[in-house]
Amino acid sequence: MDRVVVVGAGISGLAAARALAAAGRSVLVLERARGVGGRCATRRIDGDQRVDFGVAFLHGREPEFLAALAEVPGAALPGWPSVILGGGRPCQPDAFAEGEQRLAFVDGVAAFPRHLARGLDVRTDARVTGLATSGDTIGLSIEGAMPLVARTVILALAVEQARDLIAGLGGRAPGLATASALLTMMASTPCLTLIAAYPEGVPGPAFHVSYPEDSRILQAISHDSSKRVSPAATVMVYQAHARWSREHLDPTIEGRFSESTDGWARALLAEAARLLGPWAGAPSSFQAHRWRYARTDRSAELGAPILLHLPGDGAPGPRLGLAGELFAPGGGVESAWMSGTRLARMILAEDRR
Ligand SMILES: Cc1cc2nc3c(=O)[nH]c(=O)nc-3n(C[C@H](O)[C@H](O)[C@H](O)COP(=O)(O)OP(=O)(O)OC[C@H]3O[C@@H](n4cnc5c(N)ncnc54)[C@H](O)[C@@H]3O)c2cc1C
Structure with a gap:
């Protein structure tokens, strides 16, 4: 054959x-x-800490799909995210519909692929x-x-x-x-994403995921380190709204850390500081990622x-x-x-x- x-x-x-x-x-x-x-992407930062920088958690309801997730080896976090802040629109509202099951993996969502x-x-x-x-x-x-x-x-x-x-x-x-x-x-919608690692001693947020209702910049904030066992650092992942991402996506620069990337990355940090407090605007390191095709338009x-x-x-x-x-x-x-x-x-x- x-x-x-x-x-x-x-x-x-x-x-x-x-x-x-x-x-x-x-x-x-x-x-x-x-x-x-x-x-369905996880990378390592600052040594060994894993960070989910695409989809933050997995969710679904089809028995076959849930069975496939159940076969993934390693520690799962059923129900994550369970502490949600804000009444903004989730990336995928169905994720929180009745009957939908959610989970994350301690080793990152990439454990599934x-x-x-x-x-x-x-x-x-x-x-x-x-x-x-x-x-x-x-x-x-x-x-x-x-x-x-x-x-x-x-x-x-x-x-x-x-x-x-x-x-x-x-x-x-x-x-x-x-x-x-x-x-x-x-068409797919873009998503400018920022991974930010914070120095020891920052207050750190009490939520798993936040969907701010009063921001035209940030659609979702994931408290990524809350998925890890004994994380070395508090790590947050900031995902921008599709429209704001489109406005700031530079089609001429692919995958390079450029002046314009620095511009939007700092705008995301400033917005994070406004929403979460000054600590969120002062990470010890950050990495930007441009998802040109993040999600299918509903x-x-x-x-x-x-x-x-x-x-x-x-x-x-x-x-x-x-x-x-x-x-x-x-x-x-x-x-x-x-x-x-x-x-x-x-x-x-x-x-x-
Ligand atoms: C920031 C963000 C947040 C998200 N939030 C959610 C959420 O809350 N809930 C949810 O369910 N989903 C969410 N998603 C969407 C979810 O991640 C995707 O729907 C899913 O992973 C898509 O899988 P896929 O196989 O269709 O495409 P992809 O994951 O895009 O796979 C396509 C693969 O093809 C490769 N490729 C591309 N071109 C070529 C080529 N020419 N030759 C060889 N290889 C190529 C790519 O590198 C990629 O690995 C989110 C995604 C992002 C980026």
């Missing part, structure tokens, strides 16, 4: 790859970053730069590496990233043209993943699958996982016929 190539090792790509591999299929995952997880990736063939530092159909396969160009071909390719990316790659395929297949048009109408979501057949030399032709948080209702990590799992099932069902 042909190998399936999955582009993107976020939750959706890993969920798809896991379900395919569990059914005995050969799968290769290509990920442009150094590690897996995408927006790391667990999903175990045993899979994942190639990191492998950015796919282009797709082209050739005969009954799709060719993938990879930055700094030999190209690959596969009959089935899954794009498990933010909508803008998927759209860019699909554009290279041209609009030959009617389904592809429709999918491209659909994706053009979807007005832009589809009910299911997409599986397209492209014209090839003969039937059935190469296949292109689309998964990601956009391709299941609700958005967020649960939707990403559901869409990847469902897409894998669609592929397996088709191959059984």
Whole structure:
């Protein structure tokens, strides 16, 4: 049976790859970053302290998704966040709806994608730069590496990233043209994020997460160190509102700490000081992160993943699958996982016929 190539090792790509591999299929995952997880992201700062700087906690209600979370090894913090301050709008209001379960991990949310990736063939530092159909396969160009071909390719990316790659395929297949048009109408919202570590002795907040109702700058404040066992420092993660992020996102500077980054980072700290007290404006160190595609706009979501057949030399032709948080209702990590799992099932069902 042909190998399936999955582009993107976020939750959706890993969920798809896991379900395919569990059914005995050969799968290769290509990920442009150094590690897996995408927006389900944890990094280490000041030595060894872990910080969640994308999604701060996981939540959902689908039994299958909750079962997948329950398999993650390591200490979980069920119910986190339980101490909430402020009546502002959460990043994902569904997270606090009745029946929704929430949890975090002491080792960071990235424990989940790391667990999903175990045993899979994942190639990191492998950015796919282009797709082209050739005969009954799709060719993938990879930055700094030999190209690959596969009959089935899954794009498990933010909508803008998927759209860019699909554009290279041209609009030959009617389904592809429709999918491209659909994706053009979807958008992700950005989120400027600041990780701030504080010197010993700061008062530190009593909440887990705050959603300030009177700030046009800060949407969410996560007391990240409250998730860690014996944290070396008080660490806060500040997430800016989408609109404010858009206004301050500099499209010309990618991933560099620049003067303009310094500007917005300091604005976030000043706002944190206004909301939490002077201590919050004076961290011992801070790191900025620009999430250009943080979340799917709630007005832009589809009910299911997409599986397209492209014209090839003969039937059935190469296949292109689309998964990601956009391709299941609700958005967020649960939707990403559901869409990847469902897409894998669609592929397996088709191959059984
Ligand atoms: C600040 C922030 C707060 C959030 N808050 C919440 C929340 O409260 N609740 C919630 O449920 N969700 C939240 N989310 C959203 C959640 O994290 C995402 O919905 C989910 O992780 C998306 O998973 P994905 O697999 O669809 O995409 P991604 O995680 O984006 O995975 C895509 C992967 O593809 C890789 N990639 C991109 N282009 C290429 C390429 N050309 N070649 C190879 N690899 C490529 C990327 O590096 C990435 O690893 C938040 C996200 C952020 C950033």
